[in-house]
Each structure stands twice: as C-alpha cells, then as structure tokens.
Amino acid sequence: MTAEVIIATGQIWIDPDGTPLYVGLVRYSPTQEATVCPVRQDSEGTWQPDGLRRDVSLAWLRTACTYQAPPELVDPRIARLTTAVDVLLAEYTATTAGAPPPTPEHARQMADEVRAALSDVAAIPEQERGRRYEAGVRAARRRRR
Numbered sequence: 001m002t003a004e005v006i007i008a009t010g011q012i013w014i015d016p017d018g019t020p021l022y023v024g025l026v027r028y029s030p031t032q033e034a035t036v037c038p039v040r041q042d043s044e045g046t047w048q049p050d051g052l053r054r055d056v057s058l059a060w061l062r063t064a065c066t067y068q069a070p071p072e073l074v075d076p077r078i079a080r081l082t083t084a085v086d087v088l089l090a091e092y093t094a095t096t097a098g099a100p101p102p103t104p105e106h107a108r109q110m111a112d113e114v115r116a117a118l119s120d121v122a123a124i125p126e127q128e129r130g131r132r133y134e135a136g137v138r139a140a141r142r143r144r145r
Contacts, residue, residue: 007034009024009025010023011067013068033058034058037051037053078124081118084110085117
C-alpha cells in the first residue's frame with residue numbers, strides 16, 4: 001500500500017495482475033477518480049499504450065496497486081536492502097510454514113547481505129548532507145561574483 005504517494009498524471013502504477021497502468025487525468029473533486037490506461041515498455045524503455053482507458057477510484061489505485069517510481073528516483077542501495085529483506089522474509093515464511101530451515105552457511109550469507117545493505121543505506125544521510133553543503137558553497141560563490 002502506498003498511501004503517501006500523491007497520485008498525479010504521468011505516473012506508472014502496477015495493478016494486482018501485474019499490468020502497468022499509466023495515470024492520465026486525475027480528478028480529486030468531487031469524484032476521487034483517475035483515468036488509467038494499460039501500457040507496455042518498448043525496446044527503448046518508453047511506455048506505449050496497450051489497451052483501453054478506464055476510470056478507477058483513487059482509493060483502489062492506492063490500496064490495490066503499487067506505485068512504480070521512475071528509475072532515476074530509486075537509489076540502488078535502498079533497492080538492494082529491499083531485496084535482501086524480501087529474501088529473508090521469504091525464507092522465514094517458508095520455514096514457519098514447515099519448510100526445512102536454511103543451512104547455517106546460507107543463513108550467514110543472508111545475514112551478511114542484510115548487514116551490508118543496511119550499512120550502505122545508513123551512509124545515505126551523511127552523503128546527502130555533504131552534497132547539500134557543497135551545493136550551498138557553490139551557490140554562495142556564484143552570488144559573490
């Protein structure tokens with residue numbers, strides 16, 4: 001569920017069947033609806049219409065569908081952590097459902113992957129602070145010229 005995402009024209013959402021939907025017109029008042037169209041990516045990565053447009057409720061879009069952030073907004077460190085946690089949770093779920101537990105070596109590998117991914121993600125705030133500081137310094141220098 002992605003209730004924090006503001007639904008806007010041009011976004012791609014994935015419906016429960018796995019079909020990507022392009023959000024066209026969004027109507028917040030009075031109907032709380034959006035016009036969506038199934039799409040597919042061509043060989044160049046461009047989204048192309050692949051079906052008929054239809055109106056859906058914003059509530060359905062938020063609760064049943066998954067927002068697909070543009071690739072330039074997805075930090076690979078966060079994607080790595082998400083994947084590591086997903087694998088760990090899948091193993092846990094399988095084990096609690098009666099599957100044999102992972103071998104000690106496999107469990108260590110999963111734990112090491114999660115630790116490494118957490119370490120990478122923990123470095124993001126410091127790196128962003130440094131970037132913002134450098135941008136501020138550059139802006140101040142430009143103003144002095």
